Amino acid sequence: MSLILILALPFAGSLCAALLPSNARNAEAWLAGLIALACVVLIATLYPDVANGGVVRADMPWAPALGLQFTLRMDGYAWLFALIVSGMGALVVLYARYYMSPEDPVPRFFSFFQAFMGAMLGVVLSGNLIQLVLFWEMTSLASFMLIAYWHHRLDARRGARMALTVTGAGGLCLLAGVLILGHIVGSYDMDRVLASGDLVRADPWYPAVLVLVALGALTKSAQFPFHFWLPNAMAAPTPVSAYLHSATMVKAGVFLLARFWPVLSGTDEWFWIIGGLGLITLVLGAYAAIFQQDMKGVLAYSTISHLGLITLLLGLNSTLALVAAIFHMINHATFKASLFMAAGVVDHETGTRDLGRLSGLYKAMPITATLAMVAAASMAGVPLLNGFLSKEMFFAETTFVSADRYVQLGLPLLATIAGAFSVAYSLRFILQVFFGPPATDLPREPHEPPRWMLLPSALLVLMCLLVGIVPSLTVGPFLATAAQSILGENMPDYSLAVWHGFNLPLAMSLVATTAGVLLYLALRAHQRANPGRVPFIYRLDGRRTFEALLDGSSVAAAWLLRWVSSTRLQVQMVLILVGTLFVAWLPLRAGGWLDGAVRLTPVDPVFALLWIVGGTCALAAAFQAKYHRLA
Template sequence: MADDALLLSLIVALPFLGSLLAALLPANARNAEAWLAGLITVGILTIAGILWPKVAEPAALRAQFEWLPEYGLNFVLRLDGLAWLFVILIAGIGLLVVLYARYYMSPDDPVPRFFSFLLAFMGAMLGVVLSGNLIQIVLFWELTSLFSFLLIAYWHHSQSARDGARIALTVTAAGGLCLLAGMLLLGHIVGSYDLDVVLASGPKIVTHPLYLTALILVALGALTKSAQFPFHFWLPRAMAAPTPVSAYLHSATMVKAGVFLLARLWPAMAGHEYWFWVLAPIGVATLVIGAFLALFQQDLKGLLAYSTISHLGLITLLLGLGSPLAAVAAIFHI
């Protein structure tokens, strides 16, 4: 069990360690940067493969470290089937993006900064999907907003890149504050911030007078991150980032964080009519608006942005329906 906990910790730690190392390499070390990032993603995929037999067991694999015990908060990493799927997506697509970025980036670009921010963002996303308590999820959640801001503004000499980064940070960070308030309410309702306790307290949550308030706050955090209507406007502007950044952050990982959160909290918060009325109409609106606007795009990045928004709307709709079959369909579509 101790070895499993160490492997689980390495999944989150490796990208952050790689980010520090990448920042120290020379400006012209494109090959070394790409090899470093590639080896880290391969290492994460290898660890995920080793841990697969544990994921197949009924109980989630946990690694717990003391953090703020006087407040009932510990640093907890938790791996179950949903988290394992997202680890594979984050690291697998990350490997392809690293390979593409090696040949995409110009020799004049500051490559260490690019790979350092990319690996840090990967670590933050892995932290979100593996977090085992509510406050820890918010911590990594805001780190994804910060590192996405730095990646979108990578070409900071461009006005469109600066504007896109600023809008993305404003929307997603504001959503993160709503998420923090929602998580604090959930912890108050349940009496614990531990994710396993929260997931087992569904009946207590949905019958509590503060359920609707907590649901709206959590939904605002998820919907802003996944660029759902009416917050969809930030994603097309973020496409001013380098193409590998657009592919990784805004089509494969960051925007998936919102629907991941809805799927993660589905066992605890779904099953009430408020869940349907808060999420399903927004999913339908985003699905239709994103598909409609995609028809009028003149470039592939714009088409990618609006088609991504539309697909995320479909996933939100499926999760909002509240039925187990629809939730399975949503995970399959991810």
């Protein structure tokens, strides 16, 4: 019953929020906040049931003829992510209450926000593959609504369209992948699938499943070459960015890779596809973040880079790397959401996010600056903060990879370079905004926001400090529970101690920090000497490629229409019908269904009758339309 309530409450709240009047700002915030807190409480009460490797399930009939049940499933890993989704949702609701202006249609915002929360919880708690894809696509639709919330702005409409197109296409690939996966296993039930790793990896269709599932996950988590949608999604309100683009939506892809880790990992294909694309994304995103002029642009590309770090860890085929990946998912959610909130506060109180205009805000906004500095230090991997611990684990795993000599030498080197880039963009984010001479041409006079608007960021920064200082007492038990639910008996021994002595990962951290500081100083001097020079990275604009592809598809559609040589709707419908039947016939012929080699799913007589009646009506309507004056 608890699992059903956890999933149902956000959707019920979404419906209620849509029905409230537009001037009910406090009622909307209270409704969304209380629902998120109720989910947190319900999830927390289930921890004893999953702490020792247990699994909580709730099964309801869905499509018995297809062997499908609507199943909610919570293990330690799902529990951790559900807590992040609901807990972060409660903090962002409080932040949004003070961020949104009186002119904004708040009911629409909180309705879409809670719908997304429900969809994300559905992804985390799904107990069968088809249900997972259903909620997966719901997150894409809800995020489209949230990114396009300010739909009067062209950049918001473009960013939402790009996000929906990329992640929606990835969702279709994921659907194809899980259909093949379910066919291999003989079931779509998550428990049976997770227990069938050897069967799946030995199947000839394994490469296809891996590629299709990877496409679904990598598009959602903005991995190269699909990373370009995330910076353009920064047109969304900052509460949306703090929630979707730090802790939830972009984490769905890496969540899925870790969820399917027992099934798909352990092969060379997994190592090169997942690990290789993660490495490229890690370095490319970190490099691009250095040169962004928008505060949220810096955070967007740094998010891409950190998601690449997590993807790389998952691709290393190491159990300890999996633990490090889950740990960094937690850490990244805390410091990145806090930084997005800080960027939103600066934009809210000054009227701009342009790094070229912002300067010297520390005197006017000391609390905001302090919170941002701690969160940025965690992002850079400064000791005694949570980001340092997971970065140390990452560096250690890059030195233990089992591969050829070039990979063993190149991987730690590239990891250190990415770490240096991380330090450089973190320094630029802080020093250029809060230090230096005070800016004189800001749209608004800078000042601190209301204290309740700062509270969510302060709580997240406090978590960064507590986890960084006493990790074993704070996050240690939850991390172990989550990792054990995936690894089972293969759980490795590890330590979350702050100090491990002088070793190679510590040396890599010191080199990365020193190199990052020197790189920032060199870039600042170079930019002052060449203020009008455009960085090369700006020429690699994925948005232009995306728009060119859309324009090309429109041209192709126009050519096809001319080739058909008919604007009559009947002719076009016949072509669509014939093409659909041909595509449906191909798998039936290839799979042996037509010659009786494979048993077809039993057909319900009622549904068969409905299909016959519906088809007859459609044919009759088409025949009658032939004589219509508009046909």
